[in-house]
Amino acid sequence: MHKPLAVTLLVLAAHAQASPERHAQALLDALRDASGVPGMSAAVWQDGRLRWQGTSGWRDVQAQLPVQADTRFRLASVSKLFAATAAAQLKAQGKLAVDQPVGALLPELDKTWAATTPRLLAAHLSGMPHYEWRDAMRGGTHYATARESLVQLKGREPKSAPGTAYLYSSWGYTLLAAAAEGAAGQPYLTLLRERVAPGLAIGPDETDRSAAMSRAYEYTKAGVQPAPAHDYSYSWGGAGLAASAPALAEWGGRVLQGRVVDPATRDWMWQPVLNNAGQPVGERGFRMGFGWRLDSDADGRRTVHHAGVTLGARSVLLLWPEAATSVSLLSNAMWTSAIERSAELISAPFRPAVAGLAPRACPLQATRFDGELNGAPVQGTARFRRDADGRCRGELSLPAALAPVVNPGPQPAADKLVVIGLQDDLARAALVTPIGLADWRAQADGSVRVDVAGRRLVLRFAA
Template sequence: MLKPLALAGLILTAAGVSQAEPRPERHAQVLLDALREISGVPGMGAAVWQGDRLRWQGSSGLRDIEQRLPVQGDTRFRLASVSKPFAAVAAAQLRVQGRLDVDGALGPLLPELEPTLAALTPRLLAAHLSGLPHYEARDAGRGGSHHATARSSLGYLKDRTLRSVPGSRYLYSSWGYTLLAAAAEAAGGKPYLELLATRVAPGLAIGPDETGRSSAMTKAYDFGVMGLHEAAPHDYSYSWGGAGLAGTAPALAEWGGRLLQGRVVDVATRDWMWQPVLDNAGQPVGERTYKMGFGWRLDTDAEGQKTVHHAGVTAGARSVLLMWPQGRDAGTSVSLLSNAMWTSSIERSAELLSAPLRAPLPGLQPQPCPVEVSRFEGELDGAALAGRARFRRDADGLCRGELGLPAALARVVNPGPQPAADKLAVIGLQGELARAALVTPIGLADWRAQADGSVLVDNLASRRLAIRLQQ
């Protein structure tokens, strides 16, 4: 008969086993490797910037499967929609210089626009309030030609019908950022990529996506019915502002650090960007858990600290930049980049990936590494489940475990397109297993020990998972 695991019964005196927690940098690398392995993504890069320095840079897996070339610190990944904040920052810089009225109509800057688009404003575009649609069926061939400037791609917007009255509701649109980048280009008097290199992200390994044209780039992969395959060629120059950039994980994290320090735009402008934009009814706009600022998503972490972030997904990429502007972790910037499209809770994954390098959480319920367990029972949204479990301490003293995957939980964490897993990993974050990361194909979820000996797991596709470990 299985008996609930009594915390007091776990004695941490195994001969020759160190109970010291590993170095934070090593800890973060273990998390990155585990996430990359269970997701099936070929390669990942990540970095944490704190204060005025790069605290950690991690690389995992391959940038080129065929040639078995590893991801390195200087490997560039597609940023996908993490490109959008760069266009927003370009517009904010021009606002400070008095060269761009963010509430003024675009028509005087871009006289080639049709009247409906000419009446839009940069603020509407940056907050996805313009009414412009996202990609439509007519856009299927959009990656087949190259554009030297942002403005030269405005032909794609000809005869576009707005989906809603401007300012009335949030409607995500990458085409809105094609238009915002063109407006910045016109107001700045320079090609958009020159603005990026000289004013927005000078000296950083961030620039146009050159997948297939530059050895600095990782190859881009997608999951198909036969497994991984190289993504079809796609030229993102039609949307430098919306999806067309690439960069290294350290460069992206450093750019976030510069923003936090007020080195890209002044602090007042930064804070202005990080205020919710209001719709015509005076209500803040956004979706899921975040509100939308001027090009940025305004959110909170698991502890209620304010965060600012943006994520992206496209063929051959999944990406995020996450920052803490205030609170216990103020000054921290985290990047997480990958070279395949996969379904993930990537913002929370970046949050947990960086946890070993951030301030430890107070008030956690102690839970030593449960090396004696063999099973778990629990509930997923109230429905019972059970499976096998085992835990160990690795050579660094890190508590690590495996959970078998019951069918009900498998349906949550195996949505595809990445390969389905048959088990999940657990990696301690703090206090052995007081806090841990549950490593799943859809990202890292937050494992917290409870006073009654159970565990609650948060950030698992908005589901509630309770676990009780058993001997």
């Protein structure tokens, strides 16, 4: 007669063990497993300190070396945040005029680009091209400074008139880093080490040259293989840096605290940059500030961020200015990912619960589901359980209509999806897919709604 009480006490004890740190680690492990990425690392900085750092998988698959907290990963385009913030720091010091032509700082610069300004470069309004067919062999030459790499800009043609159109350009950040170098009177990497990120495990990409670095991987027909060597010194400012996840999250925290640039300059960076017509610019729902993407999370709270993708890397740094929270998520392979939303959900255990959600108990008796994907019917099998920490976890068969969305490659395709409860059993959860974590919300009618890569998935469960 006491068995139900004993079971209840065991469940309550398990729930008590599910700390935010263990919850975040479970999400990170599930994400790495679903994506097939060899290794990942993530960290959350909040309210003045590093709250959590997590690792999953391998930094070296062949040698079976696990990712460690201090393992560095390629940052890819997250590197752009450092070039923009270095330029903002120099602006605050009166050393760099962001609306003056960069040619005055760089007499060696191709005259085609001499009239562009740091503000236009930082907001991708300069008209400079991104990578082109001629860049297929980039990464074969080493440059000691950002100014040396300006030879890469010779002979390139503008794609639009300055200030007229948002055109994403990593070459623009090659030039922005060189302008910072000219204004500071010291090499860009020295500026980074001494002024922008002092004391942090952030610096040039040294893949295959430093034991602190993860190896870089790519997906092939033979499976995950080491990626070919690539020298990113042609764009220290655009794609050439590396960091550990804790160091990157800590740097984001320093920015929030006004320790990298003063608060007024930080807030200036987070204002939309306007084109010649006086309109804000951006893409995919965000507006462009001075190097930072200005956005909001699934609940409308303001975020600023930047993500990156390159050979052997997928990365993101995401900040909540009003919540004093910074989260980093790094990986050692190029994979298709909704990485900003994944970072949101990995950090969710450390942020306040979402108010007003419909209650949803773990459906332990469920065996199937039906529902709709953007209005088209879907159905499949389901199974739920509680894990050792008391979390509600589920496994769903992958509906055929959803398969092309979550299995675009290059990572391995999946035939199932995992659910991990986040709040009040399944009032909120993460749906774990090969392209990242998707936000699951219970609805008042007993269904759940999941936003998966811009598609609305509605599910109902039955025994």
